[in-house]
Amino acid sequence: MEQEPESTPHEVANQRTDPRRATAPGEGVAADSSAHLQSQIRAARSEIENQVAHARAEFEVANERIKERTGRNLILAIVIALAIGGVLLGSLLFFKSLFVIFALAASILGTVELSRAMNGSGRRVDVAPQLVAGSVLILTGYFFDSWMLWIAVFIAVATVIVWRLFAQMTAGDGRAYADVLSDALVSGFVQLYAPFLASICVVLVRQEHGEWWVLGFVCVVVAADTGAYAAGLTFGKHPMAPLISPKKTWEGFAGAVVAAVGIAMLISIFMLGLPWWFGFIFGLVILATATFGDLGESMIKRDLGIKDMSSWLPGHGGILDRLDSVLPSTAAALGLYYLFSPLAVL
Numbered sequence: 001m002e003q004e005p006e007s008t009p010h011e012v013a014n015q016r017t018d019p020r021r022a023t024a025p026g027e028g029v030a031a032d033s034s035a036h037l038q039s040q041i042r043a044a045r046s047e048i049e050n051q052v053a054h055a056r057a058e059f060e061v062a063n064e065r066i067k068e069r070t071g072r073n074l075i076l077a078i079v080i081a082l083a084i085g086g087v088l089l090g091s092l093l094f095f096k097s098l099f100v101i102f103a104l105a106a107s108i109l110g111t112v113e114l115s116r117a118m119n120g121s122g123r124r125v126d127v128a129p130q131l132v133a134g135s136v137l138i139l140t141g142y143f144f145d146s147w148m149l150w151i152a153v154f155i156a157v158a159t160v161i162v163w164r165l166f167a168q169m170t171a172g173d174g175r176a177y178a179d180v181l182s183d184a185l186v187s188g189f190v191q192l193y194a195p196f197l198a199s200i201c202v203v204l205v206r207q208e209h210g211e212w213w214v215l216g217f218v219c220v221v222v223a224a225d226t227g228a229y230a231a232g233l234t235f236g237k238h239p240m241a242p243l244i245s246p247k248k249t250w251e252g253f254a255g256a257v258v259a260a261v262g263i264a265m266l267i268s269i270f271m272l273g274l275p276w277w278f279g280f281i282f283g284l285v286i287l288a289t290a291t292f293g294d295l296g297e298s299m300i301k302r303d304l305g306i307k308d309m310s311s312w313l314p315g316h317g318g319i320l321d322r323l324d325s326v327l328p329s330t331a332a333a334l335g336l337y338y339l340f341s342p343l344a345v346l
């Protein structure tokens with residue numbers, strides 16, 4: 001019986017590497033499992049991408065609806081608000097002197113905004129003396145006794161009015177007497193609106209535990225604004241003041257009441273160390289001044305024929321468009337501090 005010739009080493013190597021040779025039983029199963037797993041991963045990734053794209057599309061549609069109804073870019077407005085809130089919180093909690101810089105910056109920018117808006121409507125306001133006088137008010141409110149602020153505000157208002165009258169005399173352009181008188185009154189109003197109210201906030205923050213009162217009333221204002229926004233957007237049907245601000249509704253105001261009083265009660269107990277019933281008073285008073293400030297600035301803008309004081313804060317408008325509710329509330333918060341802060345030690 002003949003024996004088959006033995007395979008040479010070269011032939012053995014070719015047999016081992018020949019792809020046409022049958023694989024071991026386990027190798028085919030492993031390859032199929034790996035291919036199936038990769039297919040599942042690709043399908044899952046595709047499903048996630050589709051869901052993300054769908055959610056983004058729905059969010060953009062909702063954001064456009066909100067923007068169409070309110071005239072604001074909601075996402076951008078939230079980002080700007082969080083940034084401002086972070087700076088405010090840091091200045092109050094870590095080093096109160098930094099709040100003076102914050103208030104000074106807000107006063108300067110607000111004064112520039114209001115002066116430019118007034119000048120754009122045909123009135124005449126001198127920006128430079130307004131800025132100097134307003135800065136003096138802020139610094140006086142922080143570094144001197146409270147009674148000095150009243151002297152400073154009288155001097156500031158008198159200075160900007162007299163400056164405007166002398167500037168008009170120098171111009172000699174035959175401007176009507178009624179217009180000159182209006183310019184003088186407007187100049188005094190600019191000084192009282194932004195710098196003076198901001199200086200009252202500075203007076204409050206330098207009091208003992210005053211930073212908590214400032215943080216407290218700002219939180220109430222923000223809560224009222226948020227509650228009014230959410231309730232008005234969801235349920236708003238009955239205009240509150242259609243001739244002044246057509247988009248404000250009674251439903252929105254009700255939401256503001258609930259939010260402001262609820263937050264104020266929590267602030268009264270856990271932040272200010274006062275009874276819960278003070279929170280009820282605190283919430284209603286701050287809500288009233290915030291609403292008055294909001295509607296008051298709406299009247300000013302309607303009289304000037306503008307939608308926003310400026311476009312410096314995307315999604316919000318201008319500095320005063322964000323501070324319209326805060327500024328009038330500073331005086332109310334300071335008054336409540338003087339009346340009720342002694343109860344915190346009882």
